[in-house]
Amino acid sequence: MRNAITSSLSWVYLIAIYAFIFLPVAVLVLFSFQDGRLPVPPFNGFSTQWYEAVFADRKLMAALTNSFLVASISSAVACLLGFLAAYALARYKLPGSALQRGLLIAPMTVSYLIIALGLLTVLNTLRVPLSLWTVGIGHVVINLPLCFAIIYASMGDHHINIERAARDLGANDFKVMALVTAPMLMPSILAAFFLSVTFSWDEFIIAFLLSRFDVTLPVEIWSMLRSGLNPKTNAIGSLVFLASIALLLVLEIGFFGRSRKT
Amino acid sequence: MTTATLEQTERRKAWGFVAPALAWTVLFFVVPFIFMTAMSLWSRQGREIVRVWNLDNYVRFFSESALLKGLTNSLEITLMVTVLSVLLAYPLAWIIAERVPKKWQRMALILAILPFWTSYVVRSYSWLLVLSKGGVINNALMGIGLISEPLEIASNRIATVIGFVHFFVMLLTLTIYSNLIQLSPNYRRAAADLGANAFQTFWHVVLPLTLPGIMTGAFLTFVLCIGDYITPQILGGNNELVLPQIIMLQIGRRADFPMAAALSIILMLAVTLAYIACARWLKIERA
Secondary structure (H helix, E strand, O other), rough: HHHHHHHHHHHHHHHHHHHHHHHHHHHHHHHOOOOOOOOOOOOOOOOOOHHHHHHHHHHHEEEEHHHHHHHHHHHHHHHHHHHHHHHHHHHOOOOOHHHHHHHHHHHHHHOOHHHHHHHHHHHHHHOOOOOHHHHHHHHHHHHHHHHHHHHHOOOOOOOHHHHHHHHHHHOOOOHHHHHHHHHHHHHHHOOOOOOOOOOOOOOOHHHHOOOOOOOOHHHHHHHHHOOOOOHHHHHHHHHHHHHHHHHHHHHHHHHHHHHHHO | HHHHHEEEHHHHHHHHHHHHHHHHHHHHHHHHHHHHHHOOOOOOEEEEEEOOOOOOHHHHHHHHHHHHHHEEEEHHHHHHHHHHHHHHHHHHHHHHOOOOOOHHHHHHHHHHHHHHHOOOHHHHHHHHHHOOOOOHHHHHHOOOOOOOOOOOOOOHHHHHHHHHHHHHHHHHHHHHHHHHOOOOHHHHHHHOOOOOOHHHHHHHHHHHHHHHHHHHHHHHHHHHHHHHOHHHHHHHOOOOOOOOHHHHHHHOOOOOOOHHHHHHHHHHHHHHHHHHOOOOOHHHHHO
């Protein structure tokens, strides 16, 4: 009897909290199909005009491309630097390695706003013009700790013997790293890469403070919002959501699904 | 080659591998941070930044009530959000770990964090569609006749807190869940054998063992919440500004970089104090 009560309470709670979690997303998608100028209730009818407007918007499409470039390049750099550092700190005895690890993780505990402001003051003083490159530099700063931590955690000791065997068979350091270590750690390297892509893709404050003419998608959406509520923002939001789910499904089926079987 | 020189070349190689990451962190994180700290001790006069060292910005912070209020607003909102998020996320994580069948748990988790993958800016703004006077909630409540006047739940602190809690429930569910499933059922069985009822088992065994997960999530919530600009700016209205909003005002409207730097250092100190407060349970360094 008691069990039945807690069990049904559990399900009520589960449904309530999922409703809370999905409420804004459901509203977002619903009103992206709003037939009319304003994305507010009541729902006037179904229309895809705002999706057409999104694809016709040159600035939005340019921002989309910029976001894609910054996210993929900065994540690749963060992954590469994180991998090399993790390899060195896991495989060699270096003086002050605990300190080095701490230093590499440190940006994780600092607010993005502070990281952005620090970079901005230096760039201003050195009179470096703001661009997508400066945004990318900032994004590597925030994603490097993440990539390092994920890859370092997966550098198990059991890999050492395989690397040693490769070396005995005549592979040089570069070959061992590229052909043996990296493939063995590929699941965590990819996890680190895609996680930092999603962080960079969605990051606002660094992109806002460190860019000027070429902006990323969150910054462009921000400036759209300042000119008033607009179903176009719902449409672009829904599209981003759809793309992320597609990416997630691909990863889940093609990648995590496979690794679970082995 | 002797072993000593061999060791030396090995070590030099290792330094070569770790150097790029260290250089990046020092060049683009440590140096800017030190520079910003120095700048917080300068001041702005007219349009020029005067490089005279003093504590004027900090003195001004504690004497100007509008600035000090920013810090207290930030702290109040962040604490409220952290506590609410833990209280909401813990049962969810527990239900997923204990009540949902094993093969559906992964699905339940993915569903719980799915909205995480919408754009953060868009998600904050879509709460406006839900909460505003003509929004979904007010429309629904008025439609069923529960209220006759729309509720004031947008453009104020309530809206900011709802927006934040929405985001952090997803995050905390993950950290607490991963802690819960690592618990061996033996602990609970042992507690039951020793005569503990369900509540006692939870309070004295399960909860203490999941504290590291709670604390890691709570600390992350604190850091991300107190430093966030978007949610309070979109949902909070402009009646009570939080610290990041004031920092952005100093940069955007007044170009007062020294003051913005000083406010950032104060923000940083708040985070450091939070870190010290929960360092006992945090596993971040051991990652």
